[in-house]
Amino acid sequence: MSEKNFGAMNDAEFEEMLAEGIESSLPSEEVVELVSPWHKSVKRVLWGFALTLLDLQFLYLQYILPATGFFMLLFGLRALRKENKFFSAAYVLAWVRSVYFFSTLIINASAMHSDIYESNFMWVLAYINVLFTLATVYCFVFGFRGVLQKTGGEDGAKWLNKLAVWYTVFAVAAVISIQSTLIALAFMVCFVFIVVGIARVSRSLSWAGYAITPAKVRVSDKCLCAAVLGTVALGIALVYFFGAKYPMKWQAEENVHSAEAREVMAELEALGFPKDILADLTEEEILACRGAKSVYVESGEHALNDGRTVEYKYEENGIVHIKKYREYDVHELVMTQVIVSLPSEGVHIRSRLRVFHHFRFKEEAEYYGTELLDIVPLYYDEWRKTSDISGRVLYDGENTYTSPYYSLDETSVPGFFSLEPHIRAAFSLHKEGTNKRGYVSYEVTGIREKPYDSLIQVIFVHRTDKFTYPLKGSKDIFNTASEHTGFRKVQCMFTYYPELNEKE
Numbered sequence: 001m002s003e004k005n006f007g008a009m010n011d012a013e014f015e016e017m018l019a020e021g022i023e024s025s026l027p028s029e030e031v032v033e034l035v036s037p038w039h040k041s042v043k044r045v046l047w048g049f050a051l052t053l054l055d056l057q058f059l060y061l062q063y064i065l066p067a068t069g070f071f072m073l074l075f076g077l078r079a080l081r082k083e084n085k086f087f088s089a090a091y092v093l094a095w096v097r098s099v100y101f102f103s104t105l106i107i108n109a110s111a112m113h114s115d116i117y118e119s120n121f122m123w124v125l126a127y128i129n130v131l132f133t134l135a136t137v138y139c140f141v142f143g144f145r146g147v148l149q150k151t152g153g154e155d156g157a158k159w160l161n162k163l164a165v166w167y168t169v170f171a172v173a174a175v176i177s178i179q180s181t182l183i184a185l186a187f188m189v190c191f192v193f194i195v196v197g198i199a200r201v202s203r204s205l206s207w208a209g210y211a212i213t214p215a216k217v218r219v220s221d222k223c224l225c226a227a228v229l230g231t232v233a234l235g236i237a238l239v240y241f242f243g244a245k246y247p248m249k250w251q252a253e254e255n256v257h258s259a260e261a262r263e264v265m266a267e268l269e270a271l272g273f274p275k276d277i278l279a280d281l282t283e284e285e286i287l288a289c290r291g292a293k294s295v296y297v298e299s300g301e302h303a304l305n306d307g308r309t310v311e312y313k314y315e316e317n318g319i320v321h322i323k324k325y326r327e328y329d330v331h332e333l334v335m336t337q338v339i340v341s342l343p344s345e346g347v348h349i350r351s352r353l354r355v356f357h358h359f360r361f362k363e364e365a366e367y368y369g370t371e372l373l374d375i376v377p378l379y380y381d382e383w384r385k386t387s388d389i390s391g392r393v394l395y396d397g398e399n400t401y402t403s404p405y406y407s408l409d410e411t412s413v414p415g416f417f418s419l420e421p422h423i424r425a426a427f428s429l430h431k432e433g434t435n436k437r438g439y440v441s442y443e444v445t446g447i448r449e450k451p452y453d454s455l456i457q458v459i460f461v462h463r464t465d466k467f468t469y470p471l472k473g474s475k476d477i478f479n480t481a482s483e484h485t486g487f488r489k490v491q492c493m494f495t496y497y498p499e500l501n502e503k504e
Contacts (some may be wrong), residue, residue: 003373003447007367013444015229019168026249037079037212037213037214038080038202038205038206038212039077039202039205039206040076040079040201041075041079041080041212041214042076042080042144042198042199042202043074043076043078043199043202044073044075045072045073045076045077045080045140046195046199047069047072047076048069048070048071048072048073048074048076048094049069049073049122049137049195050069050073050191051065051068051069052065052066052070052073052097052101052193053069053170053191054066054069056332060469061479062103065101066101067101067105070094070097070098070101070102071221071225071228073094073097073098074094074095074098074224075090075221076223077094077140077214078091078092078214078217078459079089079212079214079215080212080214080215081213082213082214082215083143083146083147083212084111084143084147085143085145086139086140086142086143086146087139087140087143089135089139090136090139090143091497093132093135093139094136095122096132097129097132097133097136097229099384100125100129100132102228102231102232105232105236106232106235106236106239106472107239108236108237108246108469108471109235109237109239109240109243109326109442109469109470109471110239110243110244110430110471111243111244111245111246111369111370111471111473111475112243112246112247112473112474113470113471114473114475114476115475119428120501121342127175129175130171130175132172133166133167133171134168134279135169135297137164138164141160141161141164144160144202145157145160147205148177148201148205151205155332156197156198156201156204158197159194159197159198159201160198160201162194162197163194163195165422166187166190166191166194168198170187173187177294181348182461187476189190205480214369218368220273220369222479222500226427233333234393234484236469240467240471244368244369244370244424245369245370245473246369246370246406246407246428246430246473246475247406247428248393248403248404248406248427248428248430249400249404250401250402250403250430251397251401251403252400252401252402253394253400253402255279255400257286258283258284258335260287261283261286261287262435264286264287264290264292265278265286267292267342268286268289268295269309270291270345271292271294271295271340272295273295273338273340274296274297274299274336274338275357276360277336277338277358277439280358280394280437280439281356281388281439281441282392284390285354285390285441288354288387288443289340289342289354290342291342291343292340292341292342292354293341293342293343294335294340294341294342295338295339296338296339296340296341297336297337297338297339298336298337298492298494299334299335299336299337300335300492301331301333301334301362302331302332302333302334302335302379302460302490302492303328303330303331303332303333303490304332304365304366304462304490305328305330305332305365305366307326307328307329308326308327308328308329309324309326309327310324310325310326310327311323311324312325326345330363331362332362332363332364332365333359333360333361333362333365333460333462333490334359334360334361334362335354335358335359335434335452335460335490335492336356336357336358336359336360336460337356337456337458337492337494338355338356339353339354339356339378339496340353340354340355340356340359342354342443344445349386351445351446351498352385352386352443352444352445352446353378353379353383353443353444353445354441354442354443355441355442355443355444355456356439356440356441357373357375357439357440357458358401358437358438358439359373359438359439359460360436360437361429361435361436361437365462366464367429367463368463368464368465368466369428369463369473370426370427370428370463370473370474370475371426371428371429371460371461371462371463371474372422372424372425372426372427372428372429372459372460372461372475372480373423373424373425373438373440373458373460373461373476374422374424374425374458374459374460374461374480375422375423375424375440375446375456375457375458375459376420376421376422376424376455376456376457376458377421377422377442377456378422378444378454378456378496379421379442379444380420380421380454382443382454383444383445383446383447383454384444384446385410385442385443385444386443386444386445387442387443388425389408389410389440389441389442390440390441390442391392391405391408391425391438391439391440391441392405392438392439393405393427393429393436393437393438394431394435394437394438395429395430395433395434395435395436396433396434396435396439397432397433397434401433403427405425405426406426406427406428407421407424407425407426407439407475408423408424408425408426408440409424410422410423410424413478413479414479415482423440423442424475425440426473426475428487445497453495453496453497453498454495455493455494455495455496456493456494456495456496456500457492457493458491458492458493459480459489459490459491459493460489460491461474461477461480461484461487461488461489462474462487462488462489462490463486463487464486464487464488465485465486465487468485468486471485472484472486474487494499
């Protein structure tokens, strides 16, 4: 600027020019990060806070982003931990939270992970993790405020206070499960503004000359990251190897029945009850069929393999049409439904039935860990359940071995018009042995003088993928009405006609 122009300036123009000159002389943020470990470390912590909050359910980002966030937290607080006791406490808490998070990645490789997460112990840990998250944030806030007090820049503390308040409100909203897209967007916008404000305060301290000496470390950030990821990968491999199947309680069975049970078995066999299925029943289930009047049996074979695609050509109105369908050379699974009509008990009960849903592998199928028998039972419609649900899984070796199901539950699943009762039996087959099979049984009575015809649906769910992450067991498929990647389902449906099948 020429001396003439400089002299023509008023005071306001001079001050504006001076401010622009000072601002233009400040280093860029990239330069600040290179020469200021303080700003670089704070920026890592802020990124860590942001990434650990994200839960994007696609492309495994729900695992990748939080994992990256925890590494950023650890690396940032690692450098700051010697600055004051609050940063040191935040570093310890970040490690605790990281161990919890990476442990969940390992648990996800187990077929039982849904049951593990639903346990009281894991619920308590989840709430403790929320408290530790708040403690980490508050320790960071107090540590940062200590730095501001030391440098005389306490005006920037307002952004730190806002961060503490934001996390407190967010934690409360998470605990009480507030679900609203608008509220979530409002939270995100506020968080971005707060983080940007704290980053500016941190950068201003670096411009003012505030510097730290990062704590000395024996292991570099890259080596630490590799060690943690290697441990997690090893844990996932071990848990998958030992936990891809449901734990079953196999034990040899002595097929010794009382004289009364043998007599009932003879009567049932004479009425048409399949002998091989009859041999699988317990003493109590056999005796529950005393006085049987009739036996209804329906059986069918089903394929669990992919089969092959076959083309069928036909001509219609001079046009050649091609239809494709699946053809199966092997049908591995046999599903059989047996309904035993029993004597009525009481003048108000016309019909009483004992129902057996049985499956058997007649051929070995490709097997990757877990199975599910999902039944829409007879008591869905015109009948009332009048006994506990029983059942078990069996296979043949040197002896006959049996085990209870891993889980045998009743639940309600949304149907077309209302909730449907379902019996869900989850299990794993034994690796060795032959003639693998199982069944579910219950008793019902008619709720009308003359029950209507009733539909029974049985769905068998078979896992087909060797490895998926997180590992999904057959028990985790809640609604078997739709298709699920990594599983094949087969179903049999039949109608029970009381007037035709019940003999007086």
